[in-house]
Amino acid sequence: MNEAKGHALSLRGLSKKYGEFVAVSDVSLEVGRGEFLTLLGPSGSGKTTILMAVAGFVAPSAGAILLDGRDITPLPPEKRDFGMVFQGYALFPHMTVAENVTFPLRVRGMSRAERDAKVRGALDLVQLGAFADRLPKQLSGGQQQRVALARALVFDPALLLLDEPLSALDKKLRAELQEELKALHQRVGRTFVNVTHDQEEALSLSDRIAILNHGRLVQAGAPGELYERPRTRFVADFLGKSNFLDGMVHGATASGFALEAGAVRVAVRLPDGAAAPPEGARTLLSLRPEKVALLAEDEGAENIAEGRILSFAYLGAGFSLRVATEHLGEIRAVLPAWKAPIAPAEGLPVRLGWAADAAVPVLEDAA
Amino acid sequence: MDGAYRTGPFGRSLAWVTALYLVLPILIVVPVALTDQRFLSLPQEGISFRHFGTVLGSAEWLGSIWQSFTIAVAATVLSVTAGTLCAIGCWRISRRATELVRVLMLLPLIIPSIVYAIGLYRYFGPLGLLDRFLGVAIAHGVTGIPYVVITVSTALAAFDPRLEQAARGMGASLSQTLRWVILPRIAPGIFSGAIFAFIHSWDELVMVLFIASRQVFTLPRRIWDGINENLDPAMAAVAVLLILFTLLLLMADRALRRRSEGG
Secondary structure (H helix, E strand, O other), X not given: OOHHHOOOEEEEEEEEEEOOEEEEEEEXXXXXXXXXEEEEOOOOOOHHHHHHHHHOOOOOOEEEEXXXXXXXXXXXXXXXXXXXXXXXXXXXXXOOHHHHHHHHHHHOOOXXXXXXXXXXXXXXXOOOHHXXXXXXXXXXXXXXXXXXXXXXXOOOOOEEEEXXXXXOXXXXXXXXXXXXXXXXXXXXXXXXXXXXXXXXXXXXXXXXXXXXXXXXXXXXXXXXXXXXXXXXXXXXHHOOOOEEEEEEEEOOOOOEEEXXXXXXXXXXXXXXXXXXXXXXXXXXXXXXXXXXXXXXXXXXXXXXXXXXXXXXXXXXXXXXXXXXXXXXXXXXXXXXXXXXXXXXXXXXXXXXXXXXXXXEEEEOOOO | OOOOOOOOXXXXXXXXXXXXXXXXXXHHXXXXXXXXXOOOOOOOOOOOOXXXXXXXXXXXXXXXXXXXXXXXXXXXXXXXXXXXXXXXXXXHHOOHHHHHHHHHHOHHHHOOHHHHHHHHHHHHHHHOOOOOHHHHHHHHHHHHHHHHHHHHHHHHHOOOHXXXXXXXXXXXXXXXHHHHXXXXXXXXXXXXXXXXXXXXXXXXXXXXXXXXXXXXXXXXHHHHHHHHHOOOOHHHHHHHHHHHHHHHHHHHHHHHHHHHHHO
């Protein structure tokens, strides 16, 4: 509904070097109008450097940054008109909440009446209207975060940039603010670019995620797409947890293949349009722990592996099992407690089963 | 031994003796100023405030006080402006070269002021600045810069650089960022520096002896001459007034710091 309000951002071959150190290497990325994009990666993956380059605080060594097709690479930060929520919020400690939120309007020389109306609107948007006269240090972490959001949105910025906006909050508050942030994004309909190392946050908030490692873009796509069809081992491992099965491709057809690992074969069914790896090639499969079931005695499955429970952990909602199998090494399984056919115990012999479309071939990452 | 935290009687008395040693010469001028005699001495028969009356009723003393005050104000303005800009510039650029600049700025503190005064005398002569209000104000202002550079640099070290980024990200120009974000945050540091720069000029004698003679006759200079020529207890009265004034300034500084830390 608000799609037209957002702006489109593109990064073309963006690189940043600090002397010999390559922080960002040839990253190209499109962010659509009104999209919520998250740059996700471990620390040192270059995600913050990219955000700072978009904001204008870091000059790229090569490449270009375009807003709606216009090159903004040489513009200083104050000319870019982007809202930003900093890590730790960077609220001005000597100004009240209202003065903080007014700041971007004041620098634009807006009239007092217009300013006041906008500030009230922005504070209401984040439900902080009653706190206008407090100083930032009199607010809780979550409230400060919302002031930072109001301040970043009050001047109708072309883009909203968020640098680990939730990292300073405790877990429960973080979950709450994730929902608020998502609702806010839908209400204002602007383009958001978020940076985080928290994969759960990325999955729950984003329209699209770009996964970065060692300054390179590894894979970009919708959260479900990345989770279900990771392209490389790094993506499968970083976004959620994964088992990896190593073997040779055997009997490849249009719809699938078998992975030969030792004396067993693992059946793999590919989705439409996905190409099977070449016959005889060494391949890695990613198998999500929650897709592995603990089979009852007479139960069958497309793939079955027998083994013994090495250890297990009770997680309240379910069990996490480590099972040593004869041919496929150690396999982790996560299953809901109500669905476990037996009570797990260490050393107990068990049968694990999974569907042929549960495992996905992934590439080994380049070093 | 009664534990590592407690100070033994020896340490405690040493501390008190040291404190007394520091304070006594300052305190001794108080009874001297209240003497009932006509020369520098302790009161004999009773205390008298007449020497305060002499000072406050004398055009010469009042003239010197006023001159010292205006020079100190002008010097403070110079020190604060130059020192604050220098500290902010070094902080923003923050390279090796700026470290060198900062050390250079501290030179007036390190070099003996008599050496500095000889240098000033040599090149103020041709410039016509000898025995001029402007000359003394410049000399005091320049030598007051280090105090401001130190206090402002300290304040800036505690300034979160992300605040500046945040301001610029929201569209603030450099001068708006400076006015609305950086200066309010470092104001306590600037005030501290100003107070020290003011005190520095207010009681400076060595340079004044070299670069001023008749026209510019500051308060320390008048005390100096008074002690050399006659031992009038009025000097002690002036000294008491000076001490009170300095104490007031230092208390202002403390109050300001406490407010900026607590507030």
